[in-house]
Amino acid sequence: MASEKAESSLDFTVERYIEAIIPKKAHGLILSLAGVCALFSVILIHQRNRLGFIGLPLDDSWIHLSIARNFISGDGFGINPGRNLAASTAPLWTLFEAIVMLIVRDPVWCGVVSGFLASLAGCLVLWRFFSPLNYPLLFGFVSICYLLSDALTVWGFPSGMEIPLLYAFMFSLFWTYCFYPPLSMARLFLAPLLHGAVFMTRPETGFLFGLTLISTAFAAVKAKKSPLKVASIQLCVFALSLLPYFWFNFETVGKPFPTTFYAKVSLRHIGLSGLFLKLSWDSFVKVFALHPLQEYFRVIRYITLYHLPMVFFSPLGALFLSKRRDIYAGGGLMPSLGFLLFPLVVGVVSPTSAFSNAVHRYYAVYIPFIVILGSLGIYAAVELFGRKAFVFVLAVLLVFYSAPRRFNAGLHELTRNVLTAKELYVDMAKWLSKNLPQESLLAVNDIGAVSYYLRRPVIDIMGLASPEVWDYKKRALRHRMESKLKGFLKKMRVDYLLVNPNYYPYMLKLLKNCTEIKRWHTSVPIKRLISPQVLYKCVWR
Known part of the structure; x- marks a missing residue:
C-alpha cells in the first residue's frame, strides 16, 4: 500500500478536487481566462497607480492603430488617410485591431483589448498542446504560468503590438505540426496556412516553412511516395496564403515587402542589403559569419538571463517530441531545429543589434519555442525518474525560481x-x-x-x-x-x-x-x- 502511494506519481488530491468541481473540458478555458485576466489586471492597476493613466509603450503601437482607424473609416489601408500603402510588417495584427476597433473606439483600450483576446487565444492553444499528456491540468498550468510570467509577455501582451498574435499563431502551428502525421491533410493544408499567418505577423519566421517542407519530403520518401508531389501541395497552399500580402505590397509600394522593411533595414544597409551595397569578401564574412554568431551570443545571453532552467529542459523536450510518436505523431524537427537556427537566420537578414527601438521585443519569437520544449522537457524528466511527485516539484521550482525577476523586469520596462x-x-x-x-x-x-x-x-x-x-x-x-x-x-x-x-x-x-x-x-x-x-x-x- 505504501509502495503504491509512493509510486502514485502526480495524482494529487488538488487535481481530483478541481476535476470534481469543474468539467474537464472547461479546464483550459478557465485556467487561460483566469491567467490572462490576472496578468492584465496587475499590469493595468500598476500603470494606473504609478502613472495615473493607462497607455501604450511605443509610437509603433500608434502606427497600427492609425492604419486600423483609417481602414474602418474608409480612408484606405495606410498610415496617412486617403492613401493605401503597405507599411506594417504585421498586417494581420493591424486587421485584427481594426476589427476590435469597430467595438472599442478608444485607441488605447483597443490595443489593450486586442492584446487580451490574442493572449487568451494563445493560452488556449498552449493548453491544447499538452492535453494528451498524463495530468494535463498540471502541465497546462505550468506552461501557461511560465508564459504569463515572462518579461516579454508582460511587456508585449498589452503593448498594442503583434506579440500576442504571434504567440497564438506559433502555438497553433506547433500544435498542427506535432499532433498530425507529416502526410495528413492537416499537415498538407492547415500547416502551410498557419505558416503564412506567422509570416504575416513576423516575416523572418518564413524559414520555418522550409523545415516543414524538409520533414514532409523525408516522410514521403519513407512512405514510398513522391516527395516532390507532397511538398508541392504545401508550397502551393503557402504561396496562396501569401498572395494577397505580396499583391498589396507590389500594388502600393512597388516592392515585395512593406515600407517598414525598406525604411528600417534596406535603406540602412543592414544584413543582406549591406552585402549588396558592397560586394567583397569582408562583407560576405560579416553578413554570413560575424553577424549570425553575434546574434547567437545575444540570444544566448538573453535566454540565460531569464530562461536558463527552461532551456536546460528543452533538449529533453525535443527528444520527447521525436520519440513519442504515439502522442505527437508529427515529431519535433521543425520546433527543435527552428529554435536552434532562428538566431542564424535573423543574424543574416536583419541583426537585432542594428535596432534601438525596444530591441528586446525582437526576442519574443523565441518564447514559444522555450515554453513548448521546456515544458515537455519537465514532463519527460518526470516520466524518466519514475513519476515521483518530488521530481515534478523540483522541476517547477527550478523553472520558476526567476519568475518574480522576469515579471518585474517586464513590468518596469x-x-x-x-x-x-x-x-x-x-x-x-x-x-x-x-x-x-x-x-x-x-x-x-x-x-x-x-x-x-x-x-x-x-x-x-x-x-x-x-x-x-x-x-x-x-x-x-x-x-x-x-x-x-x-x-x-x-x-x-x-x-x-x-x-x-x-x-x-x-x-x-x-x-x-x-x-x-x-x-x-x-x-x-x-x-x-x-x-x-x-x-x-x-x-x-
Missing part, C-alpha cells in the same frame, strides 16, 4: 516605455492637433501618434508613410544624406518640421531659416535619440 510614449508622442500629437494650422504641411521622424491625432497627410522623413523620401536617403554619407533630405523638405514646401535635433544635426544646420516653436522632453532617462522632440517653423526662400 513597460511602465517606463508607456510614460515615455505619452510624454514624447501622445501629448505632442494632441498639442499639434489643436494648435497646428489645418492647411499646413508637417514633416516628422516618428509618425505613429501624430498621424492618429492629426488625421491628415503628414510627411514621414523616416520613410514608412512617405516612400518618396527613399531616393533622398540612398547610398550616401550621413552629412550628404541630410543635405539631400533638406532638399526634399524644400521641394515639398514643408511648413513645420518635428524631429530630434541630435538625430539630424547636419540638416538643421542647413535649415538656417527654421525657428524653434516648442519642444517635448521625457522625464525618464533614455539612451535613444528621441528626446527631446522639437517643432520648427520652416521658411523657404
Whole structure:
C-alpha cells in the first residue's frame, strides 16, 4: 500500500478536487481566462497607480492603430488617410485591431483589448498542446504560468503590438505540426496556412516553412511516395496564403515587402542589403559569419538571463517530441531545429543589434519555442525518474525560481516605455492637433501618434508613410544624406518640421531659416535619440 502511494506519481488530491468541481473540458478555458485576466489586471492597476493613466509603450503601437482607424473609416489601408500603402510588417495584427476597433473606439483600450483576446487565444492553444499528456491540468498550468510570467509577455501582451498574435499563431502551428502525421491533410493544408499567418505577423519566421517542407519530403520518401508531389501541395497552399500580402505590397509600394522593411533595414544597409551595397569578401564574412554568431551570443545571453532552467529542459523536450510518436505523431524537427537556427537566420537578414527601438521585443519569437520544449522537457524528466511527485516539484521550482525577476523586469520596462510614449508622442500629437494650422504641411521622424491625432497627410522623413523620401536617403554619407533630405523638405514646401535635433544635426544646420516653436522632453532617462522632440517653423526662400 505504501509502495503504491509512493509510486502514485502526480495524482494529487488538488487535481481530483478541481476535476470534481469543474468539467474537464472547461479546464483550459478557465485556467487561460483566469491567467490572462490576472496578468492584465496587475499590469493595468500598476500603470494606473504609478502613472495615473493607462497607455501604450511605443509610437509603433500608434502606427497600427492609425492604419486600423483609417481602414474602418474608409480612408484606405495606410498610415496617412486617403492613401493605401503597405507599411506594417504585421498586417494581420493591424486587421485584427481594426476589427476590435469597430467595438472599442478608444485607441488605447483597443490595443489593450486586442492584446487580451490574442493572449487568451494563445493560452488556449498552449493548453491544447499538452492535453494528451498524463495530468494535463498540471502541465497546462505550468506552461501557461511560465508564459504569463515572462518579461516579454508582460511587456508585449498589452503593448498594442503583434506579440500576442504571434504567440497564438506559433502555438497553433506547433500544435498542427506535432499532433498530425507529416502526410495528413492537416499537415498538407492547415500547416502551410498557419505558416503564412506567422509570416504575416513576423516575416523572418518564413524559414520555418522550409523545415516543414524538409520533414514532409523525408516522410514521403519513407512512405514510398513522391516527395516532390507532397511538398508541392504545401508550397502551393503557402504561396496562396501569401498572395494577397505580396499583391498589396507590389500594388502600393512597388516592392515585395512593406515600407517598414525598406525604411528600417534596406535603406540602412543592414544584413543582406549591406552585402549588396558592397560586394567583397569582408562583407560576405560579416553578413554570413560575424553577424549570425553575434546574434547567437545575444540570444544566448538573453535566454540565460531569464530562461536558463527552461532551456536546460528543452533538449529533453525535443527528444520527447521525436520519440513519442504515439502522442505527437508529427515529431519535433521543425520546433527543435527552428529554435536552434532562428538566431542564424535573423543574424543574416536583419541583426537585432542594428535596432534601438525596444530591441528586446525582437526576442519574443523565441518564447514559444522555450515554453513548448521546456515544458515537455519537465514532463519527460518526470516520466524518466519514475513519476515521483518530488521530481515534478523540483522541476517547477527550478523553472520558476526567476519568475518574480522576469515579471518585474517586464513590468518596469513597460511602465517606463508607456510614460515615455505619452510624454514624447501622445501629448505632442494632441498639442499639434489643436494648435497646428489645418492647411499646413508637417514633416516628422516618428509618425505613429501624430498621424492618429492629426488625421491628415503628414510627411514621414523616416520613410514608412512617405516612400518618396527613399531616393533622398540612398547610398550616401550621413552629412550628404541630410543635405539631400533638406532638399526634399524644400521641394515639398514643408511648413513645420518635428524631429530630434541630435538625430539630424547636419540638416538643421542647413535649415538656417527654421525657428524653434516648442519642444517635448521625457522625464525618464533614455539612451535613444528621441528626446527631446522639437517643432520648427520652416521658411523657404
